[in-house]
Amino acid sequence: MRAKVHVFLKPGVLDVQGKAVEQALHSLGWGDVGHVRVGKTIEFDLAANDEAAAEAEVKAMCEKLLANTVIESYRVELA
Amino acid sequence: MKAAVIVFPGSNCDRDCKVAIERSTGASVDMVWHKDTALPAGLDLIVLPGGFSYGDYLRCGAMAALSPVMSEVKAAADRGVATVGICNGFQILCEMGLLPGALLRNEKLKYVCKPVALDVVNSQTRFTAGYSDRREVTMTVGNGEGNFFADDATLDRLEGEGQVVFRYRENPNGSARGIAGVVNAKGNVLGMMPHPDRAFEAELGSADGAILFQSALASA
Secondary structure, three states, X not given: OEEEEEEEEOOOXXXXXXXXXXXXXXXXXXXXXXXXXXXXXXXXXXXXXXXXXXXXHHHHHHHHHHOOOOOEEEEEEEO | OEEEEEEOOOEOOHHHHHHHHHHHHOOEEEEEEOOOOOXXXXXXXXXXXXXXXXXXXXXXXXXXXXXXXXXXXXXXXXXXXXXXXXXXXXXXXXXXXXXXXXXXXXXXXXXXXXXXXXXXXXXXXXXXXXXXXXXXXXXXXXXOOOEEEOOHHHHHHHXXXXXXXXXXXXXXXXXXXXXXXXXXXXXXXXXXXXXXXXXXXXXXXXXXXXXXXXXXXXXX
């Protein structure tokens, strides 16, 4: 099973990188672009075949290492 | 008097901390490699130095927080040993949950490296007792991710409990409420972005940092 973890700064936390990218897009003519957020994706293989067990395991990884939940939220995709 | 500086791959202020502590206090300073599983006996002070531990991979301080020696550092801090995290060390302490909040990218996305004036907000901690007659001190900052963040409830609590120790006179990185350094509730763990290790003798532009190391060791 392949896991994808998407990590972003929480909505209330200023994303200065997102702001800079938004300004750059505006300067290229895409003036209607708004609320840009820059995050990261972490992908990895898992031995588990049971989706529920895999999700619980990946969530534990997120809480312990992959995300800092003081400032970040995460979303898990399994395939 | 005995101190230890923890050395991670990518630390770059470890030797500065050692020299700063030795010259300002006369204490003996052990360098402890992050893979060690024990700390030297009888430590009065533990310092997590500045730098870019693990290349700032994933998040600043995230990997270092999980280094083998850190469970010993946490146990020592829980026992009440004075523990200071400077710059990257502050980020590590937040990642470990020993201090509240987190350090974000600087508001202007710029690495800031300059001497800054700091208000000593609380001079009654074991780290700042030596500043009792001082309102303002000067130390150098050097950070790209020094923008202190915590939610409003946490910030109110930190301010209310006297846990905000240093505040920037002019905020260099967007830190919430200008906070430059905080202590834990027990008062024995200090995290700060400015470097006392770059301000321990007049030749460096300021000797104010020496007082911090002297206070920390005098309190042991």
